[in-house]
Amino acid sequence: SNCKQAEELGGLYRAPAFQSLSEAIHHSNSNSPLDGVIISTPTPTHERLITEAANNNINIFTEKPVDETSAKIRKLFNAVRAQNVHLCCGFQRRFDDSYLSLYNTIHSGGIGTPLTASIFFGDHPVPSRQFLLQGGGNIISDCSAHDVDYIRWVLGDEVESVFAMGTSSDEELRDKNVIDNATMVMKFLKGTVVTLTLSRGANYGYDQRCEVFGTTGLASVRNIPEHATELSNDVGIHRPKWQHSFPQRFEVAFGKELDAFADTLLMDKPWPVKEEDCVAVQRVCDAALESCESGSVVNLFA
Numbered sequence: 001s002n003c004k005q006a007e008e009l010g011g012l013y014r015a016p017a018f019q020s021l022s023e024a025i026h027h028s029n030s031n032s033p034l035d036g037v038i039i040s041t042p043t044p045t046h047e048r049l050i051t052e053a054a055n056n057n058i059n060i061f062t063e064k065p066v067d068e069t070s071a072k073i074r075k076l077f078n079a080v081r082a083q084n085v086h087l088c089c090g091f092q093r094r095f096d097d098s099y100l101s102l103y104n105t106i107h108s109g110g111i112g113t114p115l116t117a118s119i120f121f122g123d124h125p126v127p128s129r130q131f132l133l134q135g136g137g138n139i140i141s142d143c144s145a146h147d148v149d150y151i152r153w154v155l156g157d158e159v160e161s162v163f164a165m166g167t168s169s170d171e172e173l174r175d176k177n178v179i180d181n182a183t184m185v186m187k188f189l190k191g192t193v194v195t196l197t198l199s200r201g202a203n204y205g206y207d208q209r210c211e212v213f214g215t216t217g218l219a220s221v222r223n224i225p226e227h228a229t230e231l232s233n234d235v236g237i238h239r240p241k242w243q244h245s246f247p248q249r250f251e252v253a254f255g256k257e258l259d260a261f262a263d264t265l266l267m268d269k270p271w272p273v274k275e276e277d278c279v280a281v282q283r284v285c286d287a288a289l290e291s292c293e294s295g296s297v298v299n300l301f302a
Contacts, residue, residue, distance in 0.1 A: 021049055025056050034058045035265050036086075038258070043068055050076050050087065059086040061261045064145045070282040077275045086264055088271040089278050093150040095260070096253040098221045102210065103154050111214030114155055117194040119147045120209045122202025124245055132178050132200070139198045140164065140182050140288050147196055147210070148186075149273070149281045154212065157188040158280060163297045164288040169201060184288045189301075205242025206249050224249060 006017035018024040021037065028034040037053045039046060039062040046067050053060050060080065066073045066089050080087040093099040106114060121143055152158065166179035173180055180200040187193055211220035223242045231238040243249045263269040287298040 021052055036061060047072060047076060051079055054080045054083040054085050057083055057085055059265050061088045061090060063090050065282055066278050070279045073278050073282055086271060088261055088264060089273045090257050091146055091149040091273050092250045092253040092257055093146055094153060094272060095256040096250060099150060102219050102221050105219045106154055106212060110217060111212060111219050112216030114192050114212050114214045117151055117212040119196045120207060121147060121198045122207030123200045124202045124206040126200050132173065133176055138179050139200060140285060143198050144184060144196060144285055145281050148284045149277060151194050152280065155188055155192055157190045159186045159284045159300055160189045161187045161297050161299045162284060162287040162291050164291040166292045206245045207242055208249060
């Protein structure tokens with residue numbers, strides 16, 4: 001159970017485990033007050049947990065998205081502002097060395113003016129059938145936000161329009177209207193066209209790629225293999241699979257996120273992801289879902 005896992009994790013760091021945020025807050029009020037909470041629970045639980053933390057004057061770090069709609073995101077930011085606490089949303093690509101290097105390359109003029117970008121998100125391992133069928137399955141809702149945030153940040157621009165299409169890889173998912181493969185085409189206000197392809201089924205490892213093509217060059221983020229050993233023999237060249245999943249691929253970035261959260265709490269350093277970023281990303285994801293259902297381009301500034 002989650003309680004058992006919490007006890008095991010707490011034991012590693014000599015920290016108590018609790019069955020709820022309320023229980024943890026009550027315990028801290030009797031001992032030493034909490035400075036912050038880290039929320040990595042399913043999105044439908046975010047509103048309740050963020051509100052409870054804010055009402056107890058506790059700063060908040062939450063994994064993306066802040067909530068399920070842009071209106072709810074606005075509401076939560078207003079709530080934490082009223083309590084004068086921080087609400088920090090985690091978009092981990094901003095903290096990853098490779099993605100940060102690509103950002104710096106483009107912002108230093110390394111490829112001239114960006115014209116197009118191609119992003120591929122291949123999930124691994126495939127989530128459980130229960131997860132896919134019980135609310136977490138739509139890949140646009142669940143997986144597009146990180147790359148949408150990143151490419152907005154890289155381009156310094158907003159998405160003008162979105163066209164999206166999706167498909168289900170088997171009959172059971174199709175019957176339940178669960179999309180586990182999708183493609184989004186985003187047109188930005190300055191003219192850049194970005195294609196984001198998403199899949200649940202990268203059985204060769206966690207496949208995360210991004211390339212941006214410009215007037216004077218091409219900049220790319222490539223995958224990282226499980227190890228650096230390569231075998232060459234009479235039947236071919238053999239290389240390892242890509243890293244297993246997101247905990248391995250973004251381990252360092254997750255650590256840097258938490259360091260930045262600590263800096264925000266202890267030194268009042270500004271959190272790099274703003275309310276407007278969270279709202280803009282959610283509006284793009286919502287537009288992609290609408291496009292997928294209607295079969296039409298959705299304009300965000302109509």
